[in-house]
Amino acid sequence: MIGGLFIYNHKGEVLISRVYRDDIGRNAVDAFRVNVIHARQQVRSPVTNIARTSFFHVKRSNIWLAAVTKQNVNAAMVFEFLYKMCDVMAAYFGKISEENIKNNFVLIYERLDEILDFGYPQNSETGALKTFITQQGIKSQHQTKEEQSQITSQVTGQIGWRREGIKYRRNELFLDVLESVNLLMSPQGQVLSAHVSGRVVMKSYLSGMPECKFGMNDKIVIEKQGKGTADETSKSGKQSIAIDDCTFHQCVRLSKFDSERSISFIPPDGEFELMRYRTTKDIILPFRVIPLVREVGRTKLEVKVVIKSNFKPSLLAQKIEVRIPTPLNTSGVQVICMKGKAKYKASENAIVWKIKRMAGMKESQISAEIELLPTNDKKKWARPPISMNFEVPFAPSGLKVRYLKVFEPKLNYSDHDVIKWVRYIGRSGIYETRC
């Protein structure tokens, strides 16, 4: 179990320190600073063991969050908790920065008391938390007795993530499928590794205690249905996708998922992440990068990179950025590109080529002449891969939302009355091509 939680600024000064168990002393705070934050090496493992004490840390901008324990805990649980903690803080005061943390000392400590008890994670649902830890102290005075009694029933009740008696004039829900696609490709265009990790995020403004059911083109479900109606299988064709693994929000009834593979749940009010998943098969790669590097003598390098967009022409990719690394002894760069803007960024040792928008089935190219300074070092340049960033309005995994049905038997609105919005966003994760 988590023994303590520390938050440091970039210099290693402690901003927040909350110790839950006696086996963690003050010296743990220093141990982490000395051995991790001030460590000489650049690559730091997220888990560090110092003197039989384990430190789990995540870094948000310049802020370090470290969970400390002496026991053999489930590391995944600790990280899940740390991320949740970040989400909660972000929900309360926006960006996690030193300034914001300093301005919200009391709030953070209150939160820490609530979401961790003797090192055991408790309810960390932002919506639920907001009912009893409010940002403005004044608001809590206006809480009626009824509301206060709800707090207890909610904390102890079966559905901890949703309070009763929510009412909206317009019942609305938003569904976002957010995916990030990761790729490593050889210079010849061979895929070395690729996977998509995706999230389904839902924002619900629904009255009462609605029962929802979510359906997507999961291969297993489709095939099971396919047995019943053969013609539907042929219609959907290759539309179904194979999901490697997935995790759900706590509101999803896992027993039902296990037995029927159907996703049914009572959603929390507001925004939450319904599920996470990962796929590795049949990924649609939105862009292809074709590099061409030629060394002209010892002091010159010619680089030509072509990118091809590989999706429907009607769709538009956005925020495209190609990063071409340059050797460490670069002394000057000339760039010519047909589209967008390209610039040599010395501080990052790379040429950065930016294109605002690009339609599907198009191609564009950049060529650069790099001048090199002869050095004493005989070391050869390691040629790091060319990386790429972009955003496309579809799911590269091929995931489709088939339906999201809402039933609220007690209140008189039906599935048809609910306004539903669905959006797909595919982003690049680590999208690299070797050159």
Next chain:
Amino acid sequence: MPAVSKGDGMRGLAVFISDIRNCKSKEAEIKRINKELANIRSKFKGDKALDGYSKKKYVCKLLFIFLLGHDIDFGHMEAVNLLSSNKYTEKQIGYLFISVLVNSNSELIRLINNAIKNDLASRNPTFMCLALHCIANVGSREMGEAFAADIPRILVAGDSMDSVKQSAALCLLRLYKASPDLVPMGEWTARVVHLLNDQHMGVVTAAVSLITCLCKKNPDDFKTCISLAVSRLSRIVSSASTDLQDYTYYFVPAPWLSVKLLRLLQCYPPPEDAAVKGRLVECLETVLNKAQEPPKSKKVQHSNAKNAILFETISLIIHYDSEPNLLVRACNQLGQFLQHRETNLRYLALESMCTLASSEFSHEAVKTHIDTVINALKTERDVSVRQRAADLLYAMCDRSNAKQIVSEMLRYLETADYAIREEIVLKVAILAEKYAVDYSWYVDTILNLIRIAGDYVSEEVWYRVLQIVTNRDDVQGYAAKTVFEALQAPACHENMVKVGGYILGEFGNLIAGDPRSSPPVQFSLLHSKFHLCSVATRALLLSTYIKFINLFPETKATIQGVLRAGSQLRNADVELQQRAVEYLTLSSVASTDVLATVLEEMPPFPERESSILAKLKRKKGPGAASALDDGRRDPSSNDINGGVEPTPSTVSTPSPSADLLGLRAAPPPAAPPASAGAGNLLVDVFDGPAAQPSLGPTPEEAFLRFVCKNNGVLFENQLLQIGVKSEFRQNLGRMYLFYGNKTSVQFQNFSPTVVHPGDLQTHILSLAVQTKRVAAQVDGGAQVQQVLNIECLRDFLTPPLLSVRFRYGGAPQALTLKLPVTINKFFQPTEMAAQDFFQRWKQLSLPQQEAQKIFKANHPMDAEVTKAKLLGFGSALLDNVDPNPENFVGAGIIQTKALQVGCLLRLEPNAQAQMYRLTLRTSKESVSRHLCELLAQQF
């Protein structure tokens, strides 16, 4: 030096540094540095010409980036260009960059050396200084090779500026320390000495440092420095605090220079010239007087500087050890410091007093401070000071105060720090033994010692007490009584049980008359401890029991019962089981007469050096050994410092084979170490190497021995052993040298080198070329190997020399040995028939081709041995050639690269006269004579 002008502020650099300082994270810093590096790269691109200022600025930035821990792989060329600039600041930055970043980069080092050469040749003192500083800072071998010859010239040149001389002296010192062989000695050395007279104090200070280092190697070359140093010192010491202007430090005139001069004087014995000596003594007295004066300042710097000079003066006085008056005054001065508020001063005072105590003149004076020192031992808070106090007590102890000191040390032992307990135990044991007037006191002390600090009493200590008791009839009864009483304590240390067991076993009969210590009581007392003891002690106790059966027949039944018990006869430990079985059989089979013979009282041990002392010496390392070796002060006090190690367990531990035989025939003898040889063997186990005067043969003998053999130990002393393994074929040879560190301390700067004395240089060339480098450190107990490849080009007379240098415990050690490479190693034996031999013999009949020697035999004349020696010498032995079968005839060819020398020899022994006649005929005159001499030394 020229001040930095306003325009040289290098704003760009300041901005860059402040940018880096303001970076919030490592990543931001790396980004900023990458940006700057790209900028500098674009500026350094070949096609653009940069002015000196920007070049300097960018080189500075690169240097800063490098010092932040990032790799720099360009800009070296620009830095080298800066060296040729005429502006001081630019040159300075260039040199700075070179001295921080230079690596033996082949193409650049030439350019750098060239630039340095130009600067050294320039008349500009600042440029010369910069160049000298660069040489000293880099200090690499290459630099040394390039400039070692130039620097002495600059140092002694008449027209060099003071600052240049200063830098040159320090630079030379640095080069000398890095590679002593590179700095040539020459006529400049005499002129360096005269720098001590220089007007400029800085030059003098630098020169003193240099001379101190150089004179350690060649003391004779610098002998003239003594008088100069003395006069310089006296001028400083007698000057008023304001005389020396810049060189006065908190009212103390030139403290560093004074200390260095005093150190320099410590490299030499007291000056022989009476005038010089008088002046020096006057100086030393002045320093001692000044220490009595009230301080001119309350500042700690003032007292530190003053005390530094004082302590250095005292160590010089101790080093001379010839001025009783000064020694006593120094001792009194130190006595004042013993109660000083400053811990460091107390420590230093105790340490210096330790050496003072070993001087015959000041020993008495030191003794007056005994109470203070004892007090320091008891109340001092700092453990290192307490340790020094214990050392001092040990050093000042003699017959008059031994009882007091020993009892104080014993009392201190109860509360002493664990780290120094063992040492104190040894010291108490030695002091008690050395200054014992009556032996009952000695026995009491040692038993007390075992009682108080049994865990720290090593085997040597209690062996020693047994030796002494065995050798002294008068204490045996008292010892038996005392151990008996000591054993009555409910909990006593195992060492006490061992001593008790042994003494009661030997001398228990002396107290058996008293009904309180009757034999059964003694036995039951010992046996009550039996089960709590380790195997070794139990084995000893079993021997005691069998001795009891001999001494007190009435206990026989009880003891046999004990021996017969299953826990003894079937003990899991073989040693115990064997003893129980053998002793049981011995007691039941043998008659009382046999038993009495077997278990006769131990004979006295032969007198020998105390093994405890050897152990203490070993513990302290070589540095402290001289301080401990106070035999020269009180040699007569060794009256009971004799006897050999008793090794009681060995005494009663018959070897297993003897026991097996004994079971059948005679009872197993508890063999006493009767034969002297066996005794010696045992003793050698305990004796440290320091105790033995010489281990191996002298180097010269060893060398001679190697004429006829190829493998063996070439050299051995208490520190180092050098073994040789060699093989020769035709004119080629390979030699393996094994250097073994016999101490437990690491040798530093270990460097064996092979040098050729004069005439050999041209003859054996590939010796040193093929020498493999040896690691500079040799760990304690470790052995390193060196391979030499040898090629003989022409015949030669003198063997090459092996010189080994290393540092042991801080002290430099050097030794030079002849390498066992002689001309006969390149012998190739040739077999030939009798007529061939005589034909060749006649061919070589010119008088200069023959060498003959008639000499007396040094060794017994044995035909087999002689034969082996001749074969080892390298020639083939030809049988049936000489008509007289007693004579030896040999033939061979000496192979060198240039020529081959045929060689015939004839050795005629004359047994009656104990003489030999050796005749050698070779085709070369010098070879004949040389071989003849070599071989003649062998018989």
